[in-house]
Amino acid sequence: MKTDLPVARIMHTGLLSCAPDTPLCEAASRMAERRCSSMLVMRGSQVVGIWTEHDSLFVDFADPEAVRRPIDQVMSHPVASIHQATPVGEAALRFSAERRRHLLVVDDAGTPRGILSQTDMALNQGLEPYLRLREVGSAMRRRPLLLPGELTLNEAAEHMRHSGCDAAVVVCRDQPLGILTERDLVRFVARHPDATAIGELASRPLLTVRVEAPLIHARDLLIDRRVRHLGVLDDQDEVVGLLGFQDLLAGAEHYYLEDLREALEQRDQALAQSREHLQLAERVIDASLEGIIITDALGRIEFVNPAFTHMTGYSLEEAAGRTPAMLSSGRHDDDFYRDMWRTLQDHGYWRGEIWNRRKSGQLYLELLTITAIRNDPGEVTHYAALFTDITHIRENEEQVRRLAYYDPLTRLPNRRLLEDRLDLAIRHAHRHQQRLAVVFLDLDHFKQVNDALGHAVGDELLVKVSQRLRGHLREDDTLARQGGDEFIVLINAVEEVDDVTRVARRLVESVSAPFEVGGQVFRVGCSLGISLYPDDGEEVEVLVRQADAAMYRAKQEGRNTYRLFRAEMHRQDHHWLELETALRNTAETGEGLEVNYQPLFDRDSGILQGAEALLRWHHPAFGQVSPVDFIPLAERSGLILPLGARLMRLVAGQLRDWLAEGLAPPRVAVNLSARQFWQSDLVAQVRTLHADYGLPRGQVGFELTESILLDKQQQAIHTLEALREMDCRIAIDDFGTGYSSLSYLQDLPVTTLKIDRSFIQGLGESLGSAAIVAAVTGLAKELGLEVVAEGVETEAQREALARYHVNLIQGFLTGRPVTAEGFAERYLAAEIPTG
Numbered sequence: 130m131k132t133d134l135p136v137a138r139i140m141h142t143g144l145l146s147c148a149p150d151t152p153l154c155e156a157a158s159r160m161a162e163r164r165c166s167s168m169l170v171m172r173g174s175q176v177v178g179i180w181t182e183h184d185s186l187f188v189d190f191a192d193p194e195a196v197r198r199p200i201d202q203v204m205s206h207p208v209a210s211i212h213q214a215t216p217v218g219e220a221a222l223r224f225s226a227e228r229r230r231h232l233l234v235v236d237d238a239g240t241p242r243g244i245l246s247q248t249d250m251a252l253n254q255g256l257e258p259y260l261r262l263r264e265v266g267s268a269m270r271r272r273p274l275l276l277p278g279e280l281t282l283n284e285a286a287e288h289m290r291h292s293g294c295d296a297a298v299v300v301c302r303d304q305p306l307g308i309l310t311e312r313d314l315v316r317f318v319a320r321h322p323d324a325t326a327i328g329e330l331a332s333r334p335l336l337t338v339r340v341e342a343p344l345i346h347a348r349d350l351l352i353d354r355r356v357r358h359l360g361v362l363d364d365q366d367e368v369v370g371l372l373g374f375q376d377l378l379a380g381a382e383h384y385y386l387e388d389l390r391e392a393l394e395q396r397d398q399a400l401a402q403s404r405e406h407l408q409l410a411e412r413v414i415d416a417s418l419e420g421i422i423i424t425d426a427l428g429r430i431e432f433v434n435p436a437f438t439h440m441t442g443y444s445l446e447e448a449a450g451r452t453p454a455m456l457s458s459g460r461h462d463d464d465f466y467r468d469m470w471r472t473l474q475d476h477g478y479w480r481g482e483i484w485n486r487r488k489s490g491q492l493y494l495e496l497l498t499i500t501a502i503r504n505d506p507g508e509v510t511h512y513a514a515l516f517t518d519i520t521h522i523r524e525n526e527e528q529v530r531r532l533a534y535y536d537p538l539t540r541l542p543n544r545r546l547l548e549d550r551l552d553l554a555i556r557h558a559h560r561h562q563q564r565l566a567v568v569f570l571d572l573d574h575f576k577q578v579n580d581a582l583g584h585a586v587g588d589e590l591l592v593k594v595s596q597r598l599r600g601h602l603r604e605d606d607t608l609a610r611q612g613g614d615e616f617i618v619l620i621n622a623v624e625e626v627d628d629v630t631r632v633a634r635r636l637v638e639s640v641s642a643p644f645e646v647g648g649q650v651f652r653v654g655c656s657l658g659i660s661l662y663p664d665d666g667e668e669v670e671v672l673v674r675q676a677d678a679a680m681y682r683a684k685q686e687g688r689n690t691y692r693l694f695r696a697e698m699h700r701q702d703h704h705w706l707e708l709e710t711a712l713r714n715t716a717e718t719g720e721g722l723e724v725n726y727q728p729l730f731d732r733d734s735g736i737l738q739g740a741e742a743l744l745r746w747h748h749p750a751f752g753q754v755s756p757v758d759f760i761p762l763a764e765r766s767g768l769i770l771p772l773g774a775r776l777m778r779l780v781a782g783q784l785r786d787w788l789a790e791g792l793a794p795p796r797v798a799v800n801l802s803a804r805q806f807w808q809s810d811l812v813a814q815v816r817t818l819h820a821d822y823g824l825p826r827g828q829v830g831f832e833l834t835e836s837i838l839l840d841k842q843q844q845a846i847h848t849l850e851a852l853r854e855m856d857c858r859i860a861i862d863d864f865g866t867g868y869s870s871l872s873y874l875q876d877l878p879v880t881t882l883k884i885d886r887s888f889i890q891g892l893g894e895s896l897g898s899a900a901i902v903a904a905v906t907g908l909a910k911e912l913g914l915e916v917v918a919e920g921v922e923t924e925a926q927r928e929a930l931a932r933y934h935v936n937l938i939q940g941f942l943t944g945r946p947v948t949a950e951g952f953a954e955r956y957l958a959a960e961i962p963t964g
Contacts, residue, residue, distance in 0.1 A: 136220050137213035139250070140234045140243035146171045149178075149201035153188070156180060156200050158319035164355075166312070167231045167244055170204045176241055178204030181231055185314035186290040190283040196318050208233045213242050221250055230375075248357070248374045260345035260377070265338055268377060269361045269370035273298050276309070278328020282317055285309055285327045295375070296358045298368055299331035306368065307331025308358060335360045340369060347372055420495075422514040428452045431511070440495075440518050442488030453514065458484040458492050469499075473512075477501045482519070494520040536610040538588055539595040547609035547617055551669045554621055558662055565662045566629040568618035569676035570598070570636065573654040573688045575614035582647065589646050590653070597639045601632065617673065623661065625765060626693070630706070633657050633691040641689060654689030656680050665694045709766050711748050712759055716771040721747045724779045725946035726797065728956055729917060729937045732930065737956050738937055739795045739858075741832065742780045743946050744772070764802060773805045774814070780829060781822040783949045788823075792957045798830045798860060803837045812851040819855065827856025834862050838877060846877060853878045860917065864905060874912055882909050886920020886940070892929040899929075906934040 146169040147156045156168045160182075170178040180200055187203070189195040210233040211220055220232065224247055234243040274294040276285050278301030289297055289309075299307040309331050322330055337360040338347045347359055351374065361370035414421055420437035424430050430448045438444050441456060448455070461484065473479045480498045487493060495516040502511040531537075534546035542550070551567070558565045572594065579587040591614065598608050598616060607619040618636070623629055640655040658680030660666060665675045675694040683692040715721050722744065729739040746754045763769040780797055787794040805811065818829065831852065838845045838861075849859055860881035861874075874882075884905055891898025909916045918930050921940030930938070947955065 134217045135214050136211060136217055136232075136234055136245050137242065139217065140213070140245045141165075141249065142243045144169055144241060144244060146176075147200060148172070149204075150199045152197045153180070153200050153203060154196040154319055154321065157185070157196070157315045161312075161316045161319050164312075166246055166248070168200070169208070169233070169241070169244075170200055170206075176208050176233065177201070178206035179208045179231065179233070180204045182311035182315050183230055183295065185311055185318055186286050188286065188314070188318055190286060190317065190321070191281065193321055193323070196321050210235045210239075211245065212236075217250065220245060224250065257345060260348050261343055263344045264340070265342050265344055265347050265361055265372055266340040266370075268344060269340070269372040270294075270376060273360070273368060273371040275300055275368075276327060278302075278304070278307075278326055278331070280327050281324060282314075282322060282327055282330060286314060294371075296371060296373065298335060298360060298371070299327055301328040301331075304328065305333055306335040306360065307333040308335045308360070310358060312357065335368075337362050337368070338372065344377065348377060418517075420514075420516045422448075422453060422516075424453070424512045424514075426509050426511065428512065440487070440493075440516075441485075447488075456485040456487075458486045460484040460492070473499055473501060477503075482523075492520075493518050494523055539592055539610050541595055541599075541616075542607060542609040544609065544611055544617075547607060547611075547619065548669050550607050551619055551672070554619060555662055555667065555669065555672075558621070559667075563621075564623040564664070566618075566620040566623050567660045567662075567672045567676045568620065568629070568633060568636070568691075569611075569658040569660075569673065569680040570616040570618065570640075570655050571657075571680055571684070572614040572640070573656055573684070575653060578651070578653065582649070586647050586649075590644060593644055593646065594640060594653075597642075598636060601635045601639055617676070626661070627706070627709075627765065629659055629661070630691065630693075633659060637689060637691060656683040656688050657691035658683055658694065659691060660694045708751060708754070708759070709762055709768075711751065712746075712762060712766070712768055712772075715746060715748070716763075716768045716775065719775055719779075721749075722772075722775060722779065723747065723948065724776065724783065725948060726952040727939060727946040728944040728952070729795075729939045730943045732918075732927070732935050732938045737795050739798060739830075740952065740956075741798045741800075741939065741946075742776065744776050764804070767804075769802045769804050770808070773799075773802065777814070777818055777829065781818050781824060784824055784828055785822040787953060787957065790953075792953060794828075794957060796828055796830050796858060798832050798858065800832045800862065801837075806833060806837050806845075806848065807841075811848060812855075815852060815857065816855060827858065830858035830860065832860045832862040832883065835864065842876060849878045853880075863919075874908070874914070879914065881915040881917055881937075883917040883919050883939075884935075889918050889920050889926055889930070889940075890922070892926055902930075902933055910934040 143163075143165075145159060145163055145165045145167070147159070149170055149172055151170075160166070160168050167179055167181045169176055170180065178201060180203065184203065184205060209223075209227065209229055209231075211223065213234050213236055223229065223232065230247050232245045233241055234245050236242050274289065274292050274297040276288055276297045276299055278299050280288070285297065285299075289295070289311075296308055296310040299309050301307070307328070309327055313330070313332060317330065336350065336354055336356055336358075338350060340361050340363050350359060351357065358371055358373045360368045361372055363369045414434050417434060418436055420440050421432075421434040422430060422437060423432040430451055430453065433443070433445050433448050437448075443455070469479050469481070478498065478500045481496075482494060483497050484492055484494055496519050497514060497516040499512055499514045501509045502513055504510050534543060534549075535541065536543045554565050557563075575587065575590075578590060591610075595608065595610065595616070598618070602608055602618065602620075605621055609617045609619070611617050618632075620629055620632060637655060637657060641652065643650050643652050658676045658678065660672045660675035660679060662672055666672045679692045679694040683690050686692065723746075725743045725745050726740040727743060728737055729741065730736065731738050744756065744760075746756075746759055748754055760769075763772050777799055780799055784794055784797060808814070815829065818824070819826065852859060858881060859879045860883050861879055862883045863885040864882045882905060884902060888898045888901050888905075892902065906916050915936045916934055917937040917939055918926075918935050919939050921927055921930070921938045921942045923942060926940075927938065927942060944956070
């Protein structure tokens with residue numbers, strides 16, 4: 130148990146307070162909302178009293194006016210306090226001796242700093258060892274208070290008060306067991322339930338745990354389910370007890386004393402054997418073949434063994450009083466030693482290889498282990514270092530490895546090492562269902578260089594080529610020399626074919642640049658062949674052979690280029706390359722881009738409530754390009770940012786024109802990609818957009834997918850709050866199709882959920898779709914969010930949606946995406962139909 134921990138480390142710092150004249154029901158409402166167990170009553174900066182969950186047992190629930198009394202008439206005072214530096218163990222004794230549940234934590238000046246509760250003690254006293262070894266039955270209350278569901282709330286509170294119980298099990302005929310706790314009573318003080326029987330007020334179901342279950346399981350269940358009590362069941366599923374945080378703390382104190390007594394007995398036995406062990410340790414140290422150094426806390430050497438003297442040349446007399454820096458080789462920079470000591474301070478030990486220097490000046494490599502030696506309070510008093518000279522071992526290992534696995538000229542992996550890595554990469558790709566690529570590279574006209582300038586120049590050229598190629602690859606990719614002027618590149622974790630072809634183009638460009646060798650400048654090119662796993666093969670030899678064949682086709686078709694093994698894949702890659710080039714030009718000029726608008730209508734009234742802006746692209750050569758094709762391409766190529774910025778300007782310009790024409794356009798939503806949303810200046814862009822085009826606040830809103838927000842919720846909150854301050858509406862698009870985390874909805878300031886079209890289209894056909902729509906709309910209603918049904922195409926779907934909390938409808942039934950002119954003509958210039 131962490132008895133020496135100061136209470137300031139575990140207290141609750143968010144103090145909940147109110148004025149003395151605050152009605153009790155209002156104070157209780159704030160406590161229930163914050164899930165806080167106490168309320169400080171303050172007059173100015175002075176604490177005059179406290180009202181806790183336990184005090185709710187003394188409220189006369191039979192009198193509706195009792196909950197409206199000023200809190201200073203029912204509070205407890207004076208308030209017991211404790212200094213913030215008080216050890217947790219001492220606080221536990223005060224809780225037990227004074228039979229309190231809360232203590233006010235103050236500083237030296239008596240200023241309140243926090244509240245300490247018994248629950249805080251149970252959660253932060255380091256009880257895990259005790260909880261793992263004991264069963265629930267050893268700590269539970271064996272006689273739980275059972276109350277019939279017919280009792281009134283006032284009668285139930287009276288029973289709990291007289292029995293000294295902070296919770297009671299509620300038993301009702303034909304209903305599962307429930308529970309009534311002091312926290313529940315606080316809620317009832319906040320919202321008086323009149324004469325309702327406790328059977329209707331109890332929390333259900335009663336969470337239970339088996340009597341033989343480990344206490345750690347019960348503790349975790351209390352925390353995970355955010356409850357304070359569990360019912361305890363025996364073999365016949367009968368409730369035989371209750372278990373709460375207070376019971377965990379009370380049981381731990383008893384067993385802690387037993388563990389302490391046992392530890393003291395073991396210490397006495399250890400002391401009795403220490404002299405014998407000390408003598409044995411001295412003999413072992415002297416006989417050890419490893420060098421041993423012992424320093425004080427400041428690093429001054431106090432002892433070295435004979436092996437240290439043998440390996441370094443320094444005797445004990447020469448080393449005593451100096452620091453191990455006397456052995457420094459000069460090969461390691463200051464960052465190396467800072468990292469070493471940081472690790473030593475954080476973890477208490479450091480192990481690694483380090484170069485040092487003997488007294489004679491000779492360098493040697495040692496395997497060194499440093500361990501911090503601490504006294505009983507945990508302070509470092511000494512450091513012990515053990516080391517072994519491994520210079521010859523590493524030299525031999527490195528030589529063998531170089532000869533076996535590396536090309537002696539370029540120092541690149543040879544074919545043997547490449548095959549090992551490729552085999553391992555194939556297994557990894559198979560396990561994770563990924564692609565990988567093998568690129569076979571052959572220099573063009575290399576034989577002419579050898580014949581004209583000699584093999585020495587040719588060798589130097591190969592070294593320079595290898596250096597350039599390595600500079601264009603990732604760290605986890607492998608560049609190997611196949612032999613002669615042939616190289617092979619292994620590219621791991623390939624998502625799209627164009628990821629590989631981009632690398633291929635970079636490699637071709639790098640080798641095509643001029644080389645200067647032996648005072649002469651000349652150019653060589655290279656031809657590349659690419660094979661993909663598993664598309665072109667699943668074995669090492671097959672992938673290399675297919676890449677080789679593709680390389681020969683590149684030579685036959687003009688050299689200094691690349692080819693994919695499968696011709697149809699190469700044609701497809703060429704198409705995407707041309708499409709990317711065209712999209713890049715369009716992103717710069719804006720030519721061919723157009724915005725369509727799809728209306729959103731109120732489900733019940735049919736009134737136009739908004740529109741979604743959809744980018745369309747028409748190219749002279751490719752015709753009308755589907756967003757399914759060019760949006761992912763823009764994401765992969767990095768063009769999504771200029772395209773997204775252009776879309777927002779097009780939308781803002783159109784809204785300005787409509788306003789100038791005297792029309793009243795609705796709010797328009799723009800889809801944001803992850804890259805757009807995480808721009809540091811996104812909020813500034815939106816603010817400037819509204820100002821430059823003279824748009825009303827919030828005229829442009831945004832739609833995001835769930836995946837954008839899940840990984841970095843806290844960072845997303847700041848951006849979303851800034852957008853909401855400008856009255857921008859924020860919608861979660863395609864809700865339900867991703868990793869729909871219900872927890873983030875209560876934290877993020879979004880306004881709207883858009884149910885994915887797949888669930889709307891499944892209404893009437895799939896029970897699963899109906900259940901999901903019901904769950905999402907019910908959740909949104911409770912959270913105060915608007916709901917948009919996407920993809921509504923039939924009257925049957927609209928009628929089915931009448932059963933759910935759906936505000937807006939979007940789909941072909943009410944309106945297809947149309948041009949700005951069509952949108953204005955249909956929805957802005959004429960009265961909107963309600964059908």
